[in-house]
Structure formats: C-alpha cells, structure tokens
C-alpha cells in the first residue's frame with residue numbers, strides 16, 4: 001500500500017457586485033435607486049466518484065477556481081450565481097488544510113459532496129440602502145471574496161487488481177508494460193521480493209491500481225519460497241489476473257501451475273479464493289505454433305474462466321486485457337476503506353461573524369494591521385472608489401470600536417492603518433467633524 005498525496009489550491013468564486021443604478025422613467029424626473037444584487041460566487045465542492053482510484057488527475061500546486069457571480073444590474077435585476085466547481089475524488093480521499101494539517105473532510109461514501117471553499121456572497125445593490133433619511137443611496141456593495149485555501153489531498157492507495165502466478169511468468173514485465181511502475185525484471189525466479197503497485201490508465205481517463213507481488217510456489221502456504229506473507233495484499237484487491245507461462249520456457253505445465261496456486265489460495269483464506277480470476281497466457285511471442293493453446297483455452301472456458309493470451313514484450317493482447325479488466329472492475333463493488341468517519345468542514349467564513357472581534361498588531365514597517373475575519377470581509381465588500389461607500393465604512397469601523405482600539409494601542413496621527421489590502425492614514429477621532437457624523441446617521445441602522 002502506498003499513499004497518494006497532492007497539494008492544490010482551492011479558489012472559490014467571489015460574489016458579483018451590487019449595482020448602483022437609478023430608475024429612469026419617462027415622467028419621473030428623478031427615479032429612486034434600483035440597483036440589483038450581485039450573484040453568489042461558485043464554491044469548490046468535492047464529490048466522491050467510485051470510478052476513480054487515484055489522485056493522478058490533480059496537478060500539484062494548481063489553482064482550482066470556481067466562477068465568480070455576475071454583477072447586479074439596474075431595474076433590480078440580480079446577477080447570476082457562479083456555478084460550483086465540482087472536483088471528483090476516489091472514495092477514501094482525505095482533505096487536510098495544508099497550513100494547519102487539520103483534517104477537513106473524509107470523503108468516503110457515494111454519494112457524498114462537501115464544500116471545501118465557499119463562494120462569496122453577492123454584494124447588495126443600492127436599493128438595499130434606502131433609509132428614511134437618505135432616499136438616494138449613491139453606493140452599492142462589492143461582492144464578498146470567495147474563500148481560498150491550500151489543501152492536501154491524501155489517499156491510501158489500495159490495489160484494485162492483483163497479479164497472481166508462479167515466479168518468472170512475467171508479472172513484473174506486465175506491470176511495467178501497462179503502468180509507470182518500474183519493478184525489477186529478470187530471468188530468474190523470485191526477482192520480485194516486495195509488492196509493487198502501478199497505476200494503469202484505462203478507458204475515458206479512468207485508471208486502476210495493479211499490484212505485482214512475489215511469485216507463489218507449491219506449499220507457499222506452509223512457507224515455501226517467499227511464503228504467503230504477501231497474499232494479504234492480494235486479499236484486498238477486487239480481481240485477480242492469473243498469469244500462466246505457456247511458452248514452455250520454464251518447463252512447467254500451465255494447468256498444473258493453475259491447480260497448485262489455487263490450492264495455495266484456498267489454504268490461505270476463503271476471501272482470497274473467492275475473488276474472481278482472469279486467466280492470462282503469458283509469453284505467447286515465444287510460441288511459433290499456437291495450436292497447443294486451443295485445448296488449454298477450452299479447459300478454462302469450460303470452467304467459466306475468461307482467457308487472454310498476451311505478450312508483455314511485444315504488447316500483443318495487452319490492451320484487450322486491460323480494457324477487459326477495467327470493464328470487469330466496474331461490475332465489482334468497491335469496498336471503501338474505513339476512515340475515521342469525521343466530517344467537519346470548518347471553512348465558512350461566516351463562522352466567525354462578529355466584526356467586533358479583531359486584533360491590532362504593528363508590523364515591521366510600523367503599519368498598524370487590523371485583522372478579523374468579519375471586519376476584513378466588510379472592507380473587501382466596500383467600493384473604495386466611491387466616497388459614500390467609504391464614509392459608510394468609516395462609520396462602521398467607528399461603531400465596532402476600531403478607532404478607539406487603535407488609539408488605545410498607541411496610534412499616532414498620520415500612522416498607516418491596514419485592513420486586508422486597504423490602507424488609510426490614522427486620524428485622531430476627536431478631530432472628526434461632528435457635522436459629518438450626523439450626516440452619516442443613515443448608516444447606524446443598516447446591518448452587515
């Protein structure tokens with residue numbers, strides 16, 4: 001068993017901005033605000049797909065982005081929501097926060113979907129900001145940024161298919177021919193001493209995992225050869241590919257080999273003996289005359305076993321075998337590895353939703369950095385190019401105690417304050433124009 005791991009970025013879509021528009025009608029000289037809301041950004045969602053066996057489709061370091069929401073429009077029209085980005089993963093995939101190492105999700109069963117990066121809320125259009133005092137709000141909200149996080153996907157790779165056979169029949173050669181695995185291959189028995197796993201590309205971008213284990217001989221279940229210590233690897237597979245050397249090079253009788261190995265499987269475990277088998281005649285390129293294979297094939301087919309003659313060296317018959325294995329695998333249910341069963345998605349930036357919870361630090365350059373999830377979100381949703389929106393933000397920051405706390409922290413007139421990517425100069429609160437505060441009364445009532 002080995003572990004398939006990859007680190008990727010998840011970037012949810014931001015919400016679309018709310019619209020800043022006013023009604024224009026023939027007989028109404030100055031219509032009221034009618035800016036609609038932006039659409040919500042798409043989330044990044046993981047979905048379990050039982051046809052997958054590996055995480056090979058994920059490119060390390062790649063950013064997987066969901067689309068943003070459309071902007072709102074006039075006449076109170078909503079922007080369209082951005083579609084979710086659905087990422088398919090094999091059952092048994094665990095998702096960890098790459099920074100903290102915290103387990104975010106166990107994706108174990110079908111159907112299962114988990115949101116791992118939430119899309120941003122759409123910004124509200126100016127219709128939402130009408131108050132008794134201000135009938136014509138000249139600003140709208142920007143969309144909320146989508147959540148971004150770096151995650152590590154981890155999958156304990158279990159083999160779907162096990163290669164079975166006497167030593168030297170060509171098991172490792174077959175694995176090397178159909179996967180990127182590079183097991184040792186040589187013309188003597190027991191070349192393979194430990195199991196090798198390879199990922200085999202099959203049809204339609206799907207793949208499966210194949211295990212090559214050391215060869216078996218008579219009395220392996222009693223310890224002969226390398227014994228049966230590796231059979232437990234085969235026991236967890238769903239299908240066995242049983243290689244028989246029909247070239248005559250080994251001097252062994254394929255029928256006898258078949259019987260011996262199956263008796264060893266029986267002796268090892270009932271579960272292993274019960275697994276479906278596909279019979280492969282290997283090293284057929286060596287045979288000049290193949291008529292001898294006809295009765296042999298009939299023998300197996302009469303027992304309901306399918307036979308595939310191959311040469312892993314020339315490639316003859318190999319693709320047919322792989323496609324057949326893939327078809328078979330789809331008929332055999334996959335047992336899902338037992339995971340911890342916890343599913344705790346801690347994403348939501350809505351979890352810590354109180355803008356009064358923030359911290360202040362001074363960075364190396366003397367900049368006062370105000371951090372707090374909800375607070376930063378409000379700043380991100382403020383259109384800094386719009387003086388009305390900026391004034392509203394000032395009022396909000398004051399209400400949440402940002403300026404008071406900055407003062408307590410030792411902020412001096414002219415200090416740079418940073419919230420998220422927005423910077424402004426600190427102005428002593430007491431110097432504020434009382435009139436302006438009054439003018440902004442409308443904002444006292446609106447909630448975030």
Ligand SMILES: Nc1nc2c(ncn2[C@@H]2O[C@H](COP(=O)(O)OP(=O)(O)OP(=O)(O)O)[C@@H](O)[C@H]2O)c(=O)[nH]1
Nearest residue numbers: 167168169170171172173186187190191192215312
């Ligand atoms: N001509 C021919 N030779 C093959 C073919 N497949 C394997 N061989 C040769 O057979 C020998 C044994 O191949 P391996 O793949 O190491 O056999 P194995 O079953 O993995 O053997 P162990 O690891 O010892 O159990 C090597 O010399 C291979 O080159 C084939 O299709 N045709």
Ligand SMILES: [Mg+2]
Nearest residue numbers: 171172191192
């Ligand atoms: Mg080998």
